[in-house]
Amino acid sequence: MILDRYNPHRIIIYSRDEYKQSVMKAEYSKKYDMSKVRFFIGDVRDKDRLYRAFDHVDYVIHAAAMKQVPTCEYNPFEAIKTNIHGAQNVIDAAIDRGVKKVVALSTDKAVNPINLYGGTKLVSDKLFITANAYSKISKTKFSVVRYGNVAGSRGSIIPIFKNIIDNGGNELPITDMRMTRFWITLEQGVELVFKALAESEGGETYISKIPSFHISDLAEAMLPGCKIKEIGIREGEKLHEVMVTKDDCRSTYEFDKHYIIYPHFEWWDESRNDRSGGKLVEDGFEYSSANNSQWLSVEQIREQLKKI
Template structure:
């Protein structure tokens, strides 16, 4: 496999890969669903630090997390910066509440989801209600309130899904892409961003390894020694969403070009002396993750630092990215095991350090 190994220096350069050149959010009303999660908190920090929105609304269902987030923001920003902040209690399952919350909103970032693969396998109806019906509710509420721009967060597991979580996110992706054909004279535009495992995010394997290492564990659990994953930092994820927001035309699924790493190399980088304990693949887990399948290659455009899967049905005014950028080869597929960028230990540790900034 011809692969570019990313060392510490190039990993740091990668951090800036998706940084938006400009943010046109001043004076706008922005709402982020699931705003108290890992992504939502970092997104709010970035928007408060770099722009001047008229309102920045956190929409989520956990009152304690909202309270804790307010305290954290008060420690980081002065009262003038926080004057735009609003915290709305609500669930994306509740269409009426969501419709009220979106009155006067210009931009929606949809980050709310149930994401744990084993939990989704065991509780399928709960995952469907939040990830599929919740997505439909967001689309409905956005159209009702004439929201102009909507970006929905997806996952690599939505491509060729084998688990329920991935299947629900694929259904969500299709819902947001198709919503553009419903907007008519409203002019609302809906796009999707799809990326891999977030280094250091809640529920990812890196924090689990860190906790085990801190407790003095002499072995780390790996489900299968062949397993590979795509990796992106939380800051990169936020930058990718913000930059995609600035270039979206509606209906595309944006996919970042990010490095892969073997799970055994991840464990070795974090704890060189620890042994590996093979515990077997969990229900619904893949050996390798894919973000673009060969079936999607026919409509996939190479935008330089990312790919865009163009919509199959377009019944609205839209200039395709393919008008100015090349399509990928028909045999192309973007999978973590055949990626041409790979992290080594130094690169992974650099990304871990960056994730705590």
């Protein structure tokens, strides 16, 4: 998504998915003045097209990625072209076109990655953070927002369970009974992105403070009394989501509703950290869905499901 500087209320949707754009057009036309929304068919791999799309643009939210773990494992070259080379193209186009701010969406899988998707997103995160060292003339600011799967998003566990239930199934598959995840809604993710757009100085990684849940509790919430079949953890899958590692804690600050990992480079004025209003987390701190202080009960999960 791109915000046009010559028309502060104009939004440009840039995507290679023609079908998704047609659906968005239909939905937006019910609520918004469509003269304020432009749709560009394009690919982050196509730098020339990005240069055209970024012309006279102030703000960019970079959400493009190959994100399905098995797909990336089977198509590694394509994952690298989209998630790494595409990120570099966005950075180059933003700097050369004088974009004010870029917020890139990250994932928990970029933290201590064990699969190719996580590896490419780790590289992408590093590119966007260190891009601030290259944008002193254009003054483009780059920051990152990190969260896991949005509750109910395509390819996540909730639609999988729902499909089984809708087809009359009474047994739900879980890869490992110990598995935990963070719960974040689409609205919470969007709120964090806009916070980064409004406040970032360039180089920060924003992480929401959100509750955890057990996948087994999700199954019970969606199908009370269901049978659970433990099918074994899949290749590249983690037991728990980690958003902040122990090695990152030395530059991680806690706020009321989020954490910020500040950069640790010579181009960053570290006195900004202490002036931010946040509190440096304790040494050894790790933000994981396994050791979270907030947990959703089965009933709370059931209530959350009504909202998606």
